[in-house]
Amino acid sequence: MNIQTEIQTVDNGVNVEALLGAREALSEAPAAAQFTWRSLCEWQNGAHSRSTVEGFFGLGEEQLHREAFTIDADHPAQFAAEDNGPTPVEIVLSGLASCLTGGVAAIAQHRGIQLHSVKAYVEGDMDLYGILGVDADVRNGFSAIRVRFEIDADASPEDIAALVAQSQKRSAVFDIITNPTNVEVTVA
Amino acid sequence: MKRTTTVIIGAGQSGLAMSRELTQRGVDHLVLERGNIANSWRTERWDSLRLLTPNWMNGLPGAAYSGKDLDGYMSVQELIRNIDCFAAKISAPIMSETTVLGVTRRGSGYQVQTDQGAIQCASVVLATGATSKASRPRFDEPLPADITELTPLDYKSPQGLPPGKILVVGASASGTQIAREIQASGRQVVLAVGEHLRVPRDYRGADILKWMEITGRWGAKFDEVDDLERQRGLPSLQLTGASGDNPLDLNNLQDGGIELVGRMAAIRDGRAYFSGSLPNLCKAADLKLNRLLQGFDDWALDMGMDQAIDQPYRLLPTRLPKAPRLYIDLKQEGFGAVIWATGYRPDHSWLKLPVFDRKGRVLHHGGIISDGLYVMGLPFLRRRKSTFIDGAGDDARDLASHLETHLGQRLAA
Incomplete structure (x- = not known):
């Protein structure tokens, strides 16, 4: 079996040709590459809120997801809340893991690596003294985040390590978490 | 003995x-x-x-x-x-x-x-x-080796600084004063702004500290205030020993050519990274300032002095760069020194x-x-x-x- 046919037999469910085509098309049309992602969050009760994700802007026009998705966020009983959903910080951790995992799949497809299973275990450490305002020197957010991948694939450990490294390099959420972003909050 | x-x-x-x-x-x-x-x-x-x-x-x-x-x-x-x-x-x-x-x-x-x-x-x-002692934030990486580090305890004057641009970290009384005099000496200063307390020097005809005196703030006792711990940790007022329009106001510092960036958050690969929270911190400082001035106005009304003194007014909101820079490559951009004006202990x-x-x-x-x-x-x-x-x-x-x-x-x- 030569390399060419091996690539063709790999199926991670990623349409690499479409992605590469999009990359090529967008590099000719920088305006189309400007996307704006949106979420609408509505308070339910207590710490419980529900975000709805439906429309976004990209390819020069308004776009829609196949359906409106909702994400509930709340806090667990230990925070005297009703636990109607994960905490916002757990959603952030999940976002990081999803972004890296999706990246692993796409890059594996592109590199001709068949995946059998990919699991990302994510942990974030937090000292509550920050959000509770007990100690001004403690930051509100995570003091550290760890992601541990367990990947079963038809590839050497080095190639798998390279997949994971490349997925971080091209990950939006990894960049969002590791680099600052200007955030402006207004009240209508 | x-x-x-x-x-x-x-x-x-x-x-x-x-x-x-x-x-x-x-x-x-x-x-x-x-x-x-x-x-x-x-x-x-x-x-x-x-x-x-x-x-x-x-x-x-x-x-x-x-x-x-x-x-x-x-x-x-x-x-x-x-x-x-x-x-x-x-x-x-x-x-x-x-x-x-x-x-x-x-x-x-x-x-x-x-x-x-x-x-x-x-x-x-x-x-x-x-x-x-000067307090300064600790980051995982040090600054690039040939960048001089100073604190307000050892900074003396712009003439004593190495050549190049200067990053001043901290925008309370010390940081804003030092940033201003270095910029005025003809050097480019970037000021990293964290939580800060904005005040005018004078308000309605009296020094802002006079207002605090007559409204009883200075004499307030430690066992009478709410949240003493927070009060003890507040940053210093952005004030300098000069009358008139406060030269340390972030709007005036920007008029003088100083570039504002957010709170310094990290050093990585020779780059200083700044938080994207600058708009919020400036908005918070504007809100706190207006609350303070409103307290003085209320006091003047209660004391029947409202008509006897200058009319109330508010400062323009803090102006911000459209997109504050989030990192600076200190060596590549020719920075000579970083001054840590991030508090004392x-x-x-x-x-x-x-x-x-x-x-x-x-x-x-x-x-x-x-x-x-x-x-x-x-x-x-x-x-x-x-x-x-x-x-x-x-x-x-x-x-x-x-x-x-x-x-x-x-x-x-």
């Missing part, structure tokens, strides 16, 4: 105010000073510094400001002269050039070990001030006693650490004005009274 009843450590405004109280009460004592009188003022301030408090707030106990410029702001040199005169006037028993190495328990009193020998005493007053490391909290801060109740052991000159020690020149007198009186009672009980025991 030398013996005395009370050892005061530090011959600045606090230690000398306490010396005066003890002399008046007939308490035998010594004032230990690592250098000369007002040592920190002499050696750890930048050249151009003037007090940000108007002169009517710069008097010493029994020696109110007697000059002609009550509403002016004295230079540090003038303050040092005043403290020298005050020390002579009260005949303070000062041992200068005496560095304290350790304070330990001895019997029912204390032993103070110095580089000039040991002193045994019944009580100790720590009056070394709130600004012995006291240094009581020579106090060999279990009196510290988990963060190494001395635990005290309005300056009383335990019977016979006192601390002075810390933020909001007993009053909001505890760290001001004229805050020393009231605190010294309160603590000397406690000390005197303690000595009496000790004799009776």
